[in-house]
Amino acid sequence: MTEPELHTLPARRGRAVRLKKGESIRIINTHGQQVVDTWAFNADDLREFMSMEHLRASLERIFPHAGDMLVTNRRRPILAFVEDSSPGIHDTLMAACDSYRYGLLGCTTYHDNCTDNLHGGMGLIGLTPPGCPSPLNLWMNIPVVEGGRTQWGEPVSKPGDYVVLRAEIDSVVAMSACPQDILPINGAACSPTEAHYQVLR
Numbered sequence: 665m666t667e668p669e670l671h672t673l674p675a676r677r678g679r680a681v682r683l684k685k686g687e688s689i690r691i692i693n694t695h696g697q698q699v700v701d702t703w704a705f706n707a708d709d710l711r712e713f714m715s716m717e718h719l720r721a722s723l724e725r726i727f728p729h730a731g732d733m734l735v736t737n738r739r740r741p742i743l744a745f746v747e748d749s750s751p752g753i754h755d756t757l758m759a760a761c762d763s764y765r766y767g768l769l770g771c772t773t774y775h776d777n778c779t780d781n782l783h784g785g786m787g788l789i790g791l792t793p794p795g796c797p798s799p800l801n802l803w804m805n806i807p808v809v810e811g812g813r814t815q816w817g818e819p820v821s822k823p824g825d826y827v828v829l830r831a832e833i834d835s836v837v838a839m840s841a842c843p844q845d846i847l848p849i850n851g852a853a854c855s856p857t858e859a860h861y862q863v864l865r
């Protein structure tokens with residue numbers, strides 16, 4: 665079997681791919697410290713999408729693991745979380761970064777952000793998302809500590825770590841290589857990098 669084509673998710677940018685039911689995507693943390701915000705939409709009705717608040721209710725956990733089924737805002741499976749070579753630290757709590765977020769962090773000029781990357785990535789395949797659902801933040805490390813407080817951790821993944829997600833319905837999967845370079849969520853260097861992905865047909 666030939667190796668599936670390796671696609672680049674450029675640093676600070678978004679991409680989206682269509683998956684038929686049963687097809688999978690392997691998302692690769694090429695350099696090891698990059699958070700990839702990930703969304704999934706029902707290809708036939710973009711108003712149905714993978715939903716973190718519904719997922720947490722379904723899992724009765726705040727962190728999904730390999731083997732879990734990821735559900736939509738209509739509470740049915742959209743992606744199966746099939747494989748994870750990393751230590752399994754991903755975030756479901758934090759909204760995608762956006763221009764307002766960077767404004768609060770002191771930016772006075774435009775800063776790349778995951779919300780615009782969702783629109784940009786889906787725009788490249790001719791789609792407009794119905795807003796920006798809360799993403800599954802792959803490799804984002806948000807420790808929840810005493811009192812329910814959260815912290816901005818650094819990824820604990822290593823170069824080449826990957827996850828495999830399998831479409832349970834015809835889906836559109838969108839990804840953003842998070843351009844956060846003020847907080848250390850993309851590693852202590854605060855230097856966002858590219859990632860890669862493969863579609864497994």
Ligand SMILES: [Zn+2]
Nearest residue numbers: 761778842843
């Ligand atoms: Zn982001």
